[in-house]
Amino acid sequence: MDYAIETVALTKVFSDWWGRAKVYAVDDLNLQIRPNEVFGLLGPNGSGKTTTIKMLLGLLHPTRGHALILGGDGTHPKISARVGFLPEESYLYRFLNARETLDFYGRLFGLDSRTREMRTEALLEMVGLKAVASRPVGTYSKGMARRIGLAQALINDPDLLILDEPTTGLDPIGTRQIKDLIMKLAERGKTVLLCSHLLADVEDVCDRIAILYGGKVQAHGRVKDLLQKTNKRQILTSAISDGTADRIRRILQEEHADCEISSPMERLETFFINTVVEAQQQATPTSGAVSTTQIGEFLTAGARQGDILDKLVAAPVVERAEAGPVRTERPQPHEAVVPEPNKDLLAKLTRSASSSKVEPVGPGRTQPAVPTPETTVHQEQVRKNILDELTGKKHPDGSTVKPSEGPGEDGGHA
Amino acid sequence: MRRVWAVATNTIRQALRMKVAAIFIVLLLVLLPVMGYTASGDGTLKGRLQTFISYGLSLTGLLLSLLTIIASIYSVTSDIEHRQIYTVVTKPIRRYQLILGKLLGVIVLNVALLTLFSGIIYGVVVLLPRFAGASAEERVQIDNEFFTARASLVPPQIDVSKEVRELYAKLEANDQLEAAYPRSSREEILKYLTQRLRLERRAATIGQVLIWEFKNVRPSDPNNQSLFIRFKYDVSVTPPDEQVYGSWRIGDLRGWQTGTSVDTPVWPVLRKDPVRKFREIEVPATAVAKDGYLAVGFMNPTLNNTVVLFPVDDGLEVLYKADSFLANYVRAVLLILFRLVFLACLGVMAASFLSFPVAILFCLAVFVTGAASGGIIESFGYMSRNVGLVYQYTIQAVIQLLPQFDKMNPAQFLVPARLISWGLLGRVALGLLCLRAALVLVLGLIIFSFRELAKVVI
Numbered sequence: 113m114d115y116a117i118e119t120v121a122l123t124k125v126f127s128d129w130w131g132r133a134k135v136y137a138v139d140d141l142n143l144q145i146r147p148n149e150v151f152g153l154l155g156p157n158g159s160g161k162t163t164t165i166k167m168l169l170g171l172l173h174p175t176r177g178h179a180l181i182l183g184g185d186g187t188h189p190k191i192s193a194r195v196g197f198l199p200e201e202s203y204l205y206r207f208l209n210a211r212e213t214l215d216f217y218g219r220l221f222g223l224d225s226r227t228r229e230m231r232t233e234a235l236l237e238m239v240g241l242k243a244v245a246s247r248p249v250g251t252y253s254k255g256m257a258r259r260i261g262l263a264q265a266l267i268n269d270p271d272l273l274i275l276d277e278p279t280t281g282l283d284p285i286g287t288r289q290i291k292d293l294i295m296k297l298a299e300r301g302k303t304v305l306l307c308s309h310l311l312a313d314v315e316d317v318c319d320r321i322a323i324l325y326g327g328k329v330q331a332h333g334r335v336k337d338l339l340q341k342t343n344k345r346q347i348l349t350s351a352i353s354d355g356t357a358d359r360i361r362r363i364l365q366e367e368h369a370d371c372e373i374s375s376p377m378e379r380l381e382t383f384f385i386n387t388v389v390e391a392q393q394q395a396t397p398t399s400g401a402v403s404t405t406q407i408g409e410f411l412t413a414g415a416r417q418g419d420i421l422d423k424l425v426a427a428p429v430v431e432r433a434e435a436g437p438v439r440t441e442r443p444q445p446h447e448a449v450v451p452e453p454n455k456d457l458l459a460k461l462t463r464s465a466s467s468s469k470v471e472p473v474g475p476g477r478t479q480p481a482v483p484t485p486e487t488t489v490h491q492e493q494v495r496k497n498i499l500d501e502l503t504g505k506k507h508p509d510g511s512t513v514k515p516s517e518g519p520g521e522d523g524g525h526a
Numbered sequence: 527m528r529r530v531w532a533v534a535t536n537t538i539r540q541a542l543r544m545k546v547a548a549i550f551i552v553l554l555l556v557l558l559p560v561m562g563y564t565a566s567g568d569g570t571l572k573g574r575l576q577t578f579i580s581y582g583l584s585l586t587g588l589l590l591s592l593l594t595i596i597a598s599i600y601s602v603t604s605d606i607e608h609r610q611i612y613t614v615v616t617k618p619i620r621r622y623q624l625i626l627g628k629l630l631g632v633i634v635l636n637v638a639l640l641t642l643f644s645g646i647i648y649g650v651v652v653l654l655p656r657f658a659g660a661s662a663e664e665r666v667q668i669d670n671e672f673f674t675a676r677a678s679l680v681p682p683q684i685d686v687s688k689e690v691r692e693l694y695a696k697l698e699a700n701d702q703l704e705a706a707y708p709r710s711s712r713e714e715i716l717k718y719l720t721q722r723l724r725l726e727r728r729a730a731t732i733g734q735v736l737i738w739e740f741k742n743v744r745p746s747d748p749n750n751q752s753l754f755i756r757f758k759y760d761v762s763v764t765p766p767d768e769q770v771y772g773s774w775r776i777g778d779l780r781g782w783q784t785g786t787s788v789d790t791p792v793w794p795v796l797r798k799d800p801v802r803k804f805r806e807i808e809v810p811a812t813a814v815a816k817d818g819y820l821a822v823g824f825m826n827p828t829l830n831n832t833v834v835l836f837p838v839d840d841g842l843e844v845l846y847k848a849d850s851f852l853a854n855y856v857r858a859v860l861l862i863l864f865r866l867v868f869l870a871c872l873g874v875m876a877a878s879f880l881s882f883p884v885a886i887l888f889c890l891a892v893f894v895t896g897a898a899s900g901g902i903i904e905s906f907g908y909m910s911r912n913v914g915l916v917y918q919y920t921i922q923a924v925i926q927l928l929p930q931f932d933k934m935n936p937a938q939f940l941v942p943a944r945l946i947s948w949g950l951l952g953r954v955a956l957g958l959l960c961l962r963a964a965l966v967l968v969l970g971l972i973i974f975s976f977r978e979l980a981k982v983v984i
Contacts, residue, residue, distance in 0.1 A: 169616045171980035189618035197616045203609040205536065207543035219532035220617035264613060 114183055116272050116303040117145040117168065121177035124163050124327070137163040139327035140177070145305060145320075147271075150298045152318035152335075153307040160327040161307045162200055165276055169197060182272055193221060196270030200277045202261025206250030210241050210260050213249055217264045228267075235263040254281035262290065272303045279313050284384045291317050312381065315339075348376070529619045533627025538635050540604075541597045547635065550593045554643050558582055562650035571664045575651055575672050580937040582647040587862045587936070590639060594866045595889045598632045598873025602974075603882040611979050622971045625874050629967070632870045637863065644859040648852075670752055671806065675854030675945040676845040678756075679820075681738045686723040693719055721838065728836040730826035737779060738842060740820045745846045751811040754845040755822055756942065759801045762833040771798050771829040777813040779821035790815045796827070804942070811846060820844065848945045857946040858936035864958050865931055869893065871963040875970030879977060892928065899930035927965075929958055 122141040125133045138160040145151040153161050166172040168179045170187035184191045204213055211232055218228035236242040239259035244252075249260060258281045265273060275294070279287040294304055294317045308314050314321055315335060322332035331338065357373050364371045541547045561582055567573025602625070605611040615621060655668060694716060697703050707715045730736050745751045759770055775782075777792030793813055799805045814820045822844065826834045836842050872892060876885035895902055902925070934954050939946045 166980045169612075171612060171615070172978050187615075189620065192616055193618040195616065197613065199609065199612045201609075203612055205540065205610055206608075207540055208536075212539075216532060216536055217613070217617065220529055220614065220619050222528055222618065261613075268617075 114147070115144045115180070116147045116149070116182060117143060117151075117305060118180045119143045119164070119168070119177065120179075122164065122167060122174050122179055123176040124160070124167060124172060125175040136327045138167065138174075141324075141327065141329065143322060143329070145303065147303050148298065148301050149320060150294060150304045150306060150318045152314035152321035153305065153324060154309060154311065154314055154321055155324035156309060159324040161309075161324055162276055163327075164324075165197075165274055165305070165307060168274065169195075193268060194271040196265035196268060196273045198261050198265040198273075198275045198278055200280070202257040204249045204257060204260060204264075207248060209248050210236060210245040210252075210263075213260060214263055214267055218267050221268045223268070231267055231269075235266060239263045255283060255286055258282055259286070262293075270302065272305070273297060274305045274307075276307045277309075278306065279308070279310060284381055285388060287313065288381065288385060530623050530627040530630060533614075533619070533624055534631035534634060537597075537601045537628050537631025540601060541593075541632070541635055544600075546597055546600060547593060547639070550589050551639065554586060554589055555646075557585060558643065558646050559650065561585075562654060570667075571655060571658055571660050572668050572672050574658065575654060575668060576941045578654070579647065579651055580941050582650070583644070583858065583862070583937050583940065584935070586640070586643045586647065587865065590636060590643075590862070590866055591869055591893060593639075594632060594636055594869045595873050595886065595893065597635065598628065598870045599877040599882060599885045599889065601628045601632065602874055602877035603880075603885060606979060607882065609980075615979060621975045625878065625971055625974050629870055629874050632873070633867055636866045636870065640859060640863055640866070644855075644862075648855060670808065670847075671754070672943050673851040674847050674943050675849035675851060676754065676943050677848035677945045677947075679740050679743060679844040679846075681740070681842065684724050684727050686720055686727070689723050690716060690719045693723070724838045725835060728838060728841055730824060730834050732826050732828055732830060732833070735823055735825045736836070737824075738822045739779075740822075740844055742818045743814045743820045743844065743846070744818055745811040745814060746848070748811040748814060751847055752808045753811050753813060753820070755807040755809070755842065756804060756845055757807075757842040758804050758837060758840060759799060760835040760837055760841075761801050762835070763831065764801065765830070765832060768802075769798050769800050770832065770834055771796065771827050772834070773825040773827045774807060775821075775823040775825075776807070776809045777821065778815040778819060779823055780815075780819065806845075845942075845944070848947075851943070854943075854946055855940065857948070857951050858940050860951060861934050861936045861946065861954060864954055865929070865934070868929055868958050868963040868966075871967040871970070875966045875973070878970040878974035893931070896929040896931040898932060899928055900932050902928075927962065929962055934958075 119141050122138055122143075123136070124138040126135045126137055128134045141160070141164060143151075143153075143164075153164065155161050163172060167174050168181055168186050169192075170185070179186065182191050182194055186192060186195070205216070208216060214232040214235055215228050218231060223231070233242070236245050239262060241256060241259055241263070244256070249257065252260065258278070262275075262278065265275070273294075278290050278294075282290065291313060294306065298304055298317075298319075304317075306314060306318060318335055320332070320334050321338070323330045361371050361373065562578050565574050565578040565581065567575075567577035605614065614624060655665060660668070694703075694712075697706060703715065707718065710718075728736065743753075745753070753776070755774070755776060759772070761770060772795075774795040774797075775792055776795065778790035779792065781790075781792070791812060793809045795807055795809070797807070822842065824834075824836075869889065872889055873885070876888045880888060936946070938944075
């Protein structure tokens with residue numbers, strides 16, 4: 113079988129000045145990551161995750177063993193053209209602005225100027241930095257730098273995405289968006305190597321994981337298999353009366369099974385996001401609640417990534433009448449940078465600049481577009497088809513379509 | 527190539543936006559016009575022009591050299607230091623392409639800045655006579671002695687090896703060597719004797735005549751051109767006013783020797799000049815015989831009370847117009863550019879394995895050594911004879927590889943309006959670019975291609 117990533121007895125020894133082996137950063141590591149898999153590499157700090165990635169990409173030379181990416185040497189241009197890499201921190205040129213940054217990386221991939229321009233604009237919109245795209249990256253907050261870092265990793269539409277701690281510096285909403293994005297990319301047939309010590313990130317998105325400690329794999333396998341307790345059962349019900357609960361307990365005691373009845377806790381992440389979303393719904397649109405990010409749309413709509421590709425083939429697609437789940441689409445107050453009027457102006461500018469884009473701009477969030485689910489599904493399919501043609505993958509139609517859960521903010525994006 | 531260019535433009539952006547270049551640019555933009563205004567030289571218009579072009583070009587060359595060293599090193603080390611290199615080399619670009627891109631960016635930046643500043647200097651130089659209100663006489667002088675490019679004829683080295691050997695043998699036979707030259711090796715004594723005998727041939731006691739002969743003198747337009755005899759006196763006893771007389775005869779002196787008359791006129795000149803300073807005598811180019819023969823005769827007149835000597839290396843030469851000032855100026859600027867290209871190659875090489883401060887130190891050391899290469903090579907020359915052959919074949923080889931910037935300083939050509947021939951330019955390009963810069967660059971590319979770019983982090 114051809115693995116997307118394969119390491120054979122990969123070892124990295126860091127020596128001291130005299131050449132004596134001091135630390136085994138990675139010790140006889142054998143990883144096999146299949147194509148179209150989201151693989152999580154976990155481990156505490158200093159367990160060899162980043163060292164492994166650096167060896168995969170040729171930034172460090174293995175002491176022993178070897179690493180294969182997409183069946184070849186990671187430093188070969190033919191291979192690296194198909195890889196997207198987000199390092200542990202977004203190491204960016206501080207003197208470039210976001211647009212120039214993406215353009216520069218696009219040029220490193222040898223993309224022509226038209227493609228670069230389209231992908232740059234689409235990615236900027238996707239990571240929600242369009243309004244601040246002409247500001248030097250050096251002035252960005254950590255979360256914004258992380259977003260532009262992610263955008264540069266996607267500029268070549270990679271087959272394999274290597275993400276080292278992608279969610280550091282991002283707030284819970286940003287984290288959620290990244291996680292959704294990873295899942296969307298996986299649905300498109302991309303392989304993702306996710307490297308993190310934030311267990312919640314990994315648990316939500318990864319198909320398989322490996323836990324590293326001391327440079328060795330301590331455990332690996334499917335997340336479900338590893339976490340499922342086969343000798344336990346869980347029954348989840350609606351709120352029931354105490355009497356019913358007692359009856360259930362009695363039945364279970366007949367089987368001599370231990371039983372614990374309580375109200376389940378909501379996950380803090382979900383609670384946080386819901387709280388923020390509610391707060392935003394209550395706020396009047398002109399009260400200063402502004403957005404720089406449109407990640408949600410692109411993530412949840414499932415065709416947002418396709419949107420980039422749509423533009424590549426210049427297919428005349430009417431854009432973004434769909435709405436996604438509310439929870440991930442809300443603007444983030446702490447990321448808010450640009451006041452609403454600027455956003456409108458920018459929208460007008462970009463609209464006039466590229467005539468191929470037909471976008472509902474204008475009142476923005478004051479009049480959210482609420483499309484019917486029917487049209488959403490239809491457009492989803494249109495875009496998905498184009499995407500499938502490009503990526504050469506077939507997915508069940510509409511598999512990524514999510515019903516509209518509420519009024520989206522889609523009308524307001526630029 | 528597209529990727530190399532992408533890196534190059536990014537490097538230029540970096541140099542401009544990180545204000546590395548800005549400081550140098552502002553400094554030059556302010557200094558050059560100010561210098562044009564304040565340069566005075568020896569008070570004459572020619573002196574002003576010479577001072578300005580000398581300091582202007584030297585300053586431009588120096589500041590751009592520093593900028594080149596800093597920009598080329600910074601563009602590589604900052605990428606490694608701030609780890610942008612992680613996101614760059616993991617893209618489909620070879621590491622050598624990355625380095626070539628950085629190098630190209632620095633070179634393009636240099637070409638642009640050098641064009642700008644040399645243009646400013648040229649403009650000031652051309653406009654200066656107009657604003658200075660030069661007299662017609664001064665204009666003729668600067669046209670002849672500054673706004674021109676003159677080929678130089680240097681008298682051939684006098685062969686005194688036979689006399690030196692004879693003298694040495696005589697001293698050895700009389701056992702006088704140790705007394706005359708205590709604790710000296712044979713080579714040192716021979717070298718000393720050679721210098722002494724050569725200087726004796728260029729010394730005129732009172733009433734004595736010295737003759738220099740030149741062949742193949744071919745001025746392009748003899749009827750409208752001038753020859754310039756450029757000379758420097760030295761004396762055994764310095765006169766109170768530090769000036770000596772000289773009685774010169776310039777032309778085809780063969781006629782005098784044989785007593786037959788020749789068509790070529792002989793120009794007699796009697797003048798008084800300061801000692802140990804370069805002076806020029808202008809005579810019409812018709813003094814050159816049809817077969818390209820020219821002789822310069824000097825008699826130490828009885829007006830003097832001293833022996834007059836002409837230093838062996840730069841005592842006398844004949845100059846004549848061979849090209850335009852502009853063409854010569856362009857070649858002078860190219861000499862600077864070659865130096866900058868070499869420094870850029872050196873910078874990326876140093877940055878390929880050294881950190882920023884260490885690389886800067888290394889390049890500055892090479893730059894300063896190169897700028898003073900004459901003295902350094904000479905000092906090693908003395909040392910190697912003492913220490914022996916091993917030294918000669920190790921250190922000396924390395925020393926010879928150092929570029930010799932002082933030998934290609936454009937000011938030393940433009941100030942005396944001396945021709946920088948294409949041949950000279952070609953030799954510099956060959957030695958500095960094709961050999962040294964290429965060697966340094968290949969070394970840098972190899973090191974960078976195989977090194978680990980990531981830091982050890984556990």
